[in-house]
Amino acid sequence: MKGTPDTADGSRTGPSPASGARAAPRRPALARSLERWGAFARRRLRAGELGSLPVVVVLAIVWITFQSLDDSFLSPRNLSNLSVDIVGTGMIAVGIVFVLLLGELDLSVGSVSGLAAAVFAVLNVNNGVPEWLAVIVAVLAGTAAGAVQGYSFARTRVPAFVVTLAGLLTWNGLMLYVLGSSGTINLDANGLVAALTGYYFTQDAVAYAVAALAVALVFLVPYQDMRRRVAARMPHRSLRFVVARAAGLAVVAFAAAFVLNRFQGLPLALLIFLVVVAGLDTVLRRTRYGRQVYALGGGVEAARRASLGVTRVQTAVLAVSGTMAAIGGLFLASRITSVSQSSGTGVLLLNALAAAVIGGTSLFGGRGSTWSAVLGMLVIQSIASGMAITDTPAAVQFMITGGVLFAAVVIDALSRRSQEAYGRA
Known part of the structure; x- marks a missing residue:
């Protein structure tokens, strides 16, 4: 959804209000995302949600x-x-x-x-x-x-x-x-x-196939949930958050498959x-x-x-x-x-x-x-x-x-x- 900013937890809210003033220079998207996720993590830790x-x-x-x-x-x-x-x-x-x-x-x-x-x-x-x-x-x-x-x-x-x-x-x-x-x-x-x-x-291919399937499921299930929430205009995780989580699992899953295949x-x-x-x-x-x-x-x-x-x-x-x-x-x-x-x-x-x-x-x-x-x-x-x-x-x-x-x-x-x-x- 273009023009809808992310919240700190990676979810999106409604459209941003229009402004007649010239927008201030924006920092890189990665820096903004890291700052939002950092603030969200600090709030969760203070609230006792350690996960x-x-x-x-x-x-x-x-x-x-x-x-x-x-x-x-x-x-x-x-x-x-x-x-x-x-x-x-x-x-x-x-x-x-x-x-x-x-x-x-x-x-x-x-x-x-x-x-x-x-x-x-x-x-x-x-x-x-x-x-x-x-x-x-x-x-x-x-x-x-x-x-x-x-x-x-x-x-x-x-x-x-x-x-x-x-x-x-x-x-x-x-x-x-x-x-x-x-x-x-x-x-x-x-x-x-x-x-x-x-x-x-x-067979090496079996471990890698299982890893790939796991990553695909971790991405597709939240992605479909995100799309349903977007259609219903409900708060939802951003696409960047879903991709980042799947990417993190991909690193762990394929590293584990590589190690297991070596034995x-x-x-x-x-x-x-x-x-x-x-x-x-x-x-x-x-x-x-x-x-x-x-x-x-x-x-x-x-x-x-x-x-x-x-x-x-x-x-x-x-x-x-x-x-x-x-x-x-x-x-x-x-x-x-x-x-x-x-x-x-x-x-x-x-x-x-x-x-x-x-x-x-x-x-x-x-x-x-x-x-x-x-x-x-x-x-x-x-x-x-x-x-x-x-x-x-x-x-x-x-x-x-x-x-x-x-x-x-x-x-x-x-x-x-x-x-x-x-x-x-």
Whole structure:
């Protein structure tokens, strides 16, 4: 729209008023755009709308630190392994994001992931059920576990962390019962589940094609939204903003494709993970169900008075969490090609919760996205990988991860306080 100036956030408003006076000399367009974006960023920071900035800064510090200690940290081999290692726990963290958006916690995800892996192993290995059918039954077991917990939470109004704490014990006991006296079941190293984390697209063109498709979607979706808003004469992002964001993603995506191709190519696990994250992000941001989830995170009573199906949404959210926990459990089993009595235990639950919170999902509900789990998981797994390469004791890893988690919680609390002061919370 000619003659319509951009606002600070890259959006456009109505036509500029006509002026009879001679216009003052204008600075270059790039300088004006940088100044507007800088002012917009400062206003967002003062208002507590930090977005993914803190976790990106932390990730950069972690990578620079470990690369300075050992130059193999950013090698194609290590980064490729890192991209696969984040998937299992990352899937679980994505489900936790849904629960956190309600302002609740799901403490049962580790046990549900172990139960799903055990169900698959017993059906496929011990009873000869085809892998594809055993996978479906295992995932449905996770969905059922989450739905039971969600319905109990919604109907009794007992806090979700209490209901899921009981679920943690129940599903872990059921997993031990399903495994029986054998304790450990080895999976087929050449089977479908093993291929989830063991298969790589070795052709260079595949990684670059996926990168190009991602950039195209990141440009086209906001561009179409911008055009609809222009037609409706509503505030909208400028074309420069949309192009700049797509260009930034293009740099990251093609650099990642280049690095992965220098080792074994694009991992199937990473591709599935990104597709799932993008799909669930679309569900949250562009569907009625997603808007209801955010609405419940803003206030359950207000949602009830607005006639939202609170019980249905809460049950569905815990079912999503259980489903993602089951999928994550299968990826974790695929990584080690076995299921044992320790599956789903240890620090798995803590890492999944920490990933969602470190990535920027608020503990107070109503703010966050599925991409938060990806960023948070990158931080946690990068710390673990760096510690392994530098032979640092595991105790130090726990302390560093705990410190990052504490910092994330403090930033979240301060951010919410700033938003309340600006009337945005």
